[in-house]
Amino acid sequence: MTTTPMADVSGRTAFITGAANGIGLGIARALVKAGANVVIADIRDSALAEAKASLGSDDQVETVQLDVTDRAGFARAADQAEARFGKIHMLIGNAGVGVMGPVIDARYDDWDWGMGVNLGGVINGLVTILPRIKAHGEGGQIVTTSSQSSLIPIPYSAIYTAAKAAVLGLSEAIRGELAPENIGVSAFMPGPVQSNIAMSGELRPEAYKGDSGYRAREEALEKRPNSPLWMEADEVGERVLAGIRANDLYILTHPEFAPGMRARFDAILASFPDEPINQPRADGISFLLGNVVFDEQLARRNAARKAVK
DSSP: OOOOTTSOOTTOEEEEESOSSHHHHHHHHHHHHTTOEEEEEESOHHHHHHHHHHHTOGGGEEEEEOOTTOHHHHHHHHHHHHHHHSOOOEEEEOOOOOOOSOGGGOOHHHHHHHHHHHTHHHHHHHHHHHHHHHHHOSOEEEEEEOOGGGTSOOTTOHHHHHHHHHHHHHHHHHHHHHGGGTEEEEEEEOOSBSSSGGGGGGGOOGGGTTTOSOHHHHHHHTTOOOOTTSBOHHHHHHHHHHHHHHTOSEEEOOGGGHHHHHHHHHHHHHTSOSSOOOHHHHHHTGGGSOOHHHHHHHHHHHHHHHHHO
């Protein structure tokens, strides 16, 4: 079974993108309470001071303005984090935008912006910060914010789901690679949470407004209030902290999604050809037929359930 490199986060440093409000701020709050240092990175410069003040711990908090699609800016932000706290141990790629609408209306600017932030931002974080975590040799954790939509895609979410499903697959693919470096990887797939994601349209750069089929829809979405039934960000933050401490491959928040996920997985399994396995062919491609990280996660969760009983 894999190790738990961040079982104790006290004194360690987390770099969190999209952290000035919503889920990112909830994660930051949980980490600060647990004794970690946090670097709050967010594109909304005006929100950073308010976010820092809400955490009430200047000694543990640094803020940096960051557009996650700006690679040079990402490097400068990482330098600032290391100048303040010495080393980065946790990278939480949380920045995201809700690009939603009928795929027939989607234009290149919608695709480029949605994929650039939701997937590209995670990639930029990995390329910039992962080598720094490896270099100090103290272990670490990568948390990538995917979504329940990566597991239960719904209509009118093509761009968002494409990016979030890619983030999930990326996380699963690198989990085994980074384990020998004592770096854990967690794919975080929240359901509806109290956040400002409905206001994503306000953040759309001018460069992505000219060829867009979604602008009017984004303006309408900004007027829609969050449901009081959506989970509070601080509760979600505590769940992410628990997942980091346990080095869980998957961090899920809403048990209400389980039946729909089961139906999807059953539909996939039911679609295999109804014929015997060709054993020589299976032997020849055995390296493609499974991944030990799934077995490890099952063993980890089963052990956790037994410990509670």
